Amino acid sequence: MSGRCCQGQTPSRDIPGPGKRLALPDGAPLPPGDYSTTPGGTVFGTTPGGTRIIYDRKFLMECRNSPLAKTPPSDLPDIPGVTSPNVEELKIENNHVQNCDEKVSAGECMQKTSEVRCWFLEIPKCTRGLEPGDPYKLWSIKVGLMLRDN
Amino acid sequence: MNNKFDALKDDDSGDHDQNEENNTQKDSEKEKNDREKPQSTTKRKAVVPGPAEHPLQYNYTFWYSRRTPGRPTSSQSYEQNIKQIGTFASVEQFWRFYSHMVRPGDLTGHSDFHLFKEGIKPMWEDDANKNGGKWIIRLRKGLASRCWENLILAMLGEQFMVGEEICGAVVSVRFQEDIISIWNKTASDQATTARIRDTLRRVLNLPPNTIMEYKTHTDSIKAWEEFHGLVNSSGR
Numbered sequence: 001m002s003g004r005c006c007q008g009q010t011p012s013r014d015i016p017g018p019g020k021r022l023a024l025p026d027g028a029p030l031p032p033g034d035y036s037t038t039p040g041g042t043v044f045g046t047t048p049g050g051t052r053i054i055y056d057r058k059f060l061m062e063c064r065n066s067p068l069a070k071t072p073p074s075d076l077p078d079i080p081g082v083t084s085p086n087v088e089e090l091k092i093e094n095n096h097v098q099n100c101d102e103k104v105s106a107g108e109c110m111q112k113t114s115e116v117r118c119w120f121l122e123i124p125k126c127t128r129g130l131e132p133g134d135p136y137k138l139w140s141i142k143v144g145l146m147l148r149d150n
Numbered sequence: 151m152n153n154k155f156d157a158l159k160d161d162d163s164g165d166h167d168q169n170e171e172n173n174t175q176k177d178s179e180k181e182k183n184d185r186e187k188p189q190s191t192t193k194r195k196a197v198v199p200g201p202a203e204h205p206l207q208y209n210y211t212f213w214y215s216r217r218t219p220g221r222p223t224s225s226q227s228y229e230q231n232i233k234q235i236g237t238f239a240s241v242e243q244f245w246r247f248y249s250h251m252v253r254p255g256d257l258t259g260h261s262d263f264h265l266f267k268e269g270i271k272p273m274w275e276d277d278a279n280k281n282g283g284k285w286i287i288r289l290r291k292g293l294a295s296r297c298w299e300n301l302i303l304a305m306l307g308e309q310f311m312v313g314e315e316i317c318g319a320v321v322s323v324r325f326q327e328d329i330i331s332i333w334n335k336t337a338s339d340q341a342t343t344a345r346i347r348d349t350l351r352r353v354l355n356l357p358p359n360t361i362m363e364y365k366t367h368t369d370s371i372k373a374w375e376e377f378h379g380l381v382n383s384s385g386r
Contacts, residue, residue, distance in 0.1 A: 069245035
């Protein structure tokens with residue numbers, strides 16, 4: 001998509017900013033200079049009942065590519081399965097993982113955390129070959145749990 | 151009792167008041183914590199379009215609700231069970247939320263997204279809704295994500311051309327089908343409801359045999375109260 005209207009530089013006449021909206025009496029002819037369409041379709045318009053800000057689907061979709069549209073909202077609540085991955089589906093009973101001393105072996109670490117009934121959500125510091133934040137696979141964690149049980 | 155409940159479930163068509171009360175205490179407590187942050191945030195500061203953003207005609211708020219199936223009824227009210235996700239005032243702010251939420255087709259269980267004008271709760275009893283109703287469209291599985299996107303883009307872009315009449319939209323993910331609905335203020339205004347229906351047909355690009363049904367919130371409340379009567383008389 002070209003995103004012609006939404007790359008952070010908006011032609012000033014495309015959209016009336018706040019305070020620049022048209023106020024027309026009912027039935028008044030629309031002033032052509034202020035009633036705008038773009039090559040992509042209607043971007044905004046006014047209706048006889050008053051000023052409305054109208055966008056068509058194509059324009060809205062183009063705006064999706066704007067850098068302004070990409071960052072997550074700072075106050076986005078964390079709802080598993082809705083605004084973040086669904087960890088519930090992995091049958092996680094408790095996502096608290098004890099931090100092990102980096103010097104202990106993986107086996108000792110498992111011993112120390114034996115009371116924690118969970119799959120690991122983060123790679124503990126003591127898991128060799130992986131750093132915290134590394135992508136991980138469930139199979140390797142299952143192996144870890146087997147070690148602990150033995 | 152199960153049969154009665156299941157029968158009613160069939161009728162919940164885009165609203166959730168009947169069934170959402172079935173959430174467990176545990177879930178409600180967990181979700182209550184999730185709710186508090188966004189709600190207090192929206193109370194504190196007004197949401198406005200950022201510089202160089204494209205303002206919308208109205209501010210809108212995303213809500214989410216989910217019922218845990220098969221759990222006993224609790225006294226938790228519908229209102230306590232729905233969570234605000236956030237409020238936006240511009241096209242760009244909308245995408246920031248939307249792009250970080252799963253699509254309705256990927257929701258699990260008995261879940262709903264609600265997108266309502268800021269200040270209108272997605273409840274029959276809200277002042278803006280109490281004389282209103284909704285158009286309901288039942289969709290076979292696999293269509294909800296696309297239809298929901300088209301529906302809310304049309305709403306945000308003021309494609310319905312019915313003045314102040316639109317209140318919000320809901321997508322309800324259910325076991326065998328999904329339901330989308332759009333709520334308006336005045337159920338008795340036939341010119342408005344007809345225009346909403348025609349716009350829906352245009353923007354959703356629905357299969358030709360799709361059935362559209364208009365239901366007033368008064369009828370929804372009545373059905374809910376009758377259901378409660380059945381529940382009480384059976385000694386539950």
